Amino acid sequence: MLEISPAIKNLEKEDIADNLLHYVYNTKHLLSLIKKGIDLDDPSYLSSYRSFEGEVYENFIYEKLLRYAEENDYITKFVLKGFHQGKCKAYANTLSISEKEQIVYRTKSREISEFDAMFLTKNNELYFVEMTLVKSVLKLRRRLRKKKALLEIIFPNYTIKSLIILNEGATGAKQFPSYCKVWFTKEFSAAEVLEYITKLDKQKLLPKDKINSKKMIEAHMLKLHPFRYYNTMSWITKTIRANKKYVIDMNFLMTEKVQRYHDLYNKFYVGFLTVKEMKNILHLKEGEYSEEQRVVVALEKKHSDEIVVTYYIQTTRKNLYLYSFNDAKVVKEKKDPYGITVTEVFHINKLMNESYLLSISQVNTIKKLLKERFKRESQKPNEK
Template identity: 55%
Template sequence: MLKISDDIKNLDDANIADNLLYYEYNTKHLRQLEKQGLARDDERFLSAYRSFEGEVFENYLYEKLIRYVMDIDEVTEFIAKGPHKKSGKTLPNTLSVNSKGQIVYRTNRNEIGEFDAIFFTKKELYFVEMTLVKSVTNLKRRLRKKKALLQTIFPQYTIKSLIILNEGVSGARQLPDYASVWITKPYSSAKVYDQITKNDYKRKPFEKIEGKKIIGTEVLKLHYFKYYNTLAWILKQSRGHKDRVLDMSFLKRKDVVRFVNLFTKFYIGFMDKEDFIKMYPSLKDKITQNVMVAVEKEHTGRLQLTYFMQHTRRNLDNIIVTGDAPKIAKKDPYGITVTEVAHIYKIIKPYHQLKIKDINIINKLFASADIQE
């Protein structure tokens, strides 16, 4: 197991020069708030500042890691990103470094995975998550998705994770066995913010780390993965049993569990508008057409139903049911869910329709289901 070095634990920045100043940051909003007279301890300023600080923390740890791995014999390769790698066009269906300097995997239309860092040993692939969160509860789902994606495109490796957190975080012991956890001292980005916002600060030259271990994404050998074809396959197979409304034995298969973790949700059919209103009469004036039915995996691992109503190609409502109280949330018009729903609508068939009794059966199945990673 990789062990945290003292200089990373104590957040020593002596050996990274001014490299943090060569990453891209959007501080325009923060500067405007200060011009308006907001103090740095004002909650309105802090709300925007936390996002900036998270970016700096990630970049700081990347700079430390790229130096750390040079002295670790078991690490064979480390992916270059940010100012260590020339940015280029993000390529579809593979890992690449996007125009913002981030390691991403994208389909033809959307980025579906972003990685703070990735490195390899002979048999293992480590993806790194660096975050200033106070609780890891919501982190679990993100880790599950990223691991599933990497298992799919790198089946030749055992997938592990390195999670780097700050002192005071809660729930670190609840993280999965494949995750190694490092805890650092509390981090502050105040020094970097001051250097960026002071026009008279002259940054030192960038120190690029190079060596045989430092590689670009273009040399990686990935297993080809058809994102939307796989979603369609899950729809077909999960609804394909002649005697069951939903084939739970199929959903419990190891490969299918991995895909469910990757997608976080999958689609199983649609409901007639009138049937859906009978289930949730409070939405009578808001349900204008048939509703797509999907299965979502919570961070706890529990499966639950969620619903989508498409008004136009990029106008999509998510109908979320908590207990008996439904609520409607707009989805990002350029997000992956909008594209998924549009694709599923192209292949959905009349026999995929679900009745109220079917929904009740599925909810009972999920209440007793044990579908873990």
């Protein structure tokens, strides 16, 4: 079974040679701070160092998992990454290796999810691995749902589970879902790796120690169920508005299949209003946007499983703003111009013709339906 080995728990490094020093680390910013002689207690240094240390920890644990998988009969296949895998290009709409040599699922232009490690077991389980040094795991728990949903969609014949590897002292581990197995290691330090990187007179490294085993496979070798990210998103938008008797088709929205997609996408787009109609509701400034500018209406699934209405205004291809509500207060957020949401809204705006135009009254009806549904669901006995 999957029980942590003493070698992993105690962070023993004797069996990985100099492999940790063969990885390429993103240290440009950290090294610039060191060169400036910035104080080690400075917040900017601490932030940069923690990011670097997280990279090193991930590589260290991956090296240990490689050897653990080779010796553990419960694990049947283990996905290679980094310098352990062949130089394969990143394929679209499948699992493959990114330019940074990470395991990713991507569309033609965007990465959807990245996985620290992945393996199969003799019980037909597919485990994705998350390893982190953060002390609070709230954000990690939020990421898990999206990754699990994606894997359930593209690997419907496997039971999807997750192995979470944390440092001692991490909080919130008991709140992980039942499909998670949690391991704790001793406190980790990347000081030796940083010392090697900053040395001018570097030691000669031992050759890369690679594992030769039939268990080891390339990411693209895993056979998956066909899935097209934007096609599926378009299908959901069309279907959720297809029943002309209702503003949105709640029965369709709440099916198990569609809610799995909701876990992946996090939000569905269901129509649009105009800035003119939403000016007062969103507290928009005079002249901030054209009055005929579209305000795209989305159904966002929160971590609590409550579905709420949010709004997007896209002024240019890369310029997108999210408007949401926090205790009745309007919150405006500029979205990452290179993030997936920018591309989604651009895509969905091209899809939606005038038949997708909503009124304020219809949006209020949607809010009411969602609130009533969540209230009913939250009153049911917890069967998990």
